[in-house]
Amino acid sequence: MKIEAKLFLYGILFFFPVGLIYGLWSDGEPVGTVGIPLVGGLVGMIGGYFALLARRIDPRPEDDELGDIEQGAGNQGVFSPWSWWPLVIALAASIAFVALAVGWWLMAPATALGAIGLVGWVFEYSRGQHAH
Structure with missing residues (x-):
């Protein structure tokens, strides 16, 4: 879950400055000026949850930078193939x-x-x- 946490937490570094720049360039247009930093807050909450979750579970093959594809082989869960x-x-x-x-x-x-x-x-x- 570490890669997902990093992906979402890096979104904070994008959305907050973009929201600030948008607010300055648009002369304070209310929807985008408020909405873009709120998206930054949302991706921050998701990234924070994934970071907390990554500490509680064992490392996955995706978290190993030197991992091989074969490490992810095996049962991935229960899926119903014929469900309507x-x-x-x-x-x-x-x-x-x-x-x-x-x-x-x-x-x-x-x-x-x-x-x-x-x-x-x-x-x-x-x-x-x-x-x-």
Whole structure:
């Protein structure tokens, strides 16, 4: 996680000076003058979280500068190859975006469909009382 922490923390060094320069060049235009430093704060919070997380977990092969590709081989997690639930969530998201253009009444079925899809995706492999 060290490379991710560095990537986001370097974003602070970019967004704060750019926000200052933007504020000076735009004569204090309020949206960009406030928004760009806020993005710097957001990437700082993400980078800080990744830095704290990097201290708690073991180093990964990506963190070793002299590491080989073979060090990352093996099981990377559990993925469901035949799951239809991401398609349901994508349909709900598309209906939600259509609601922005057509009408807010479409947001209710989009939210309901998204909740059903998310619950279905999370509990797809749960069978029985203590199944995982």
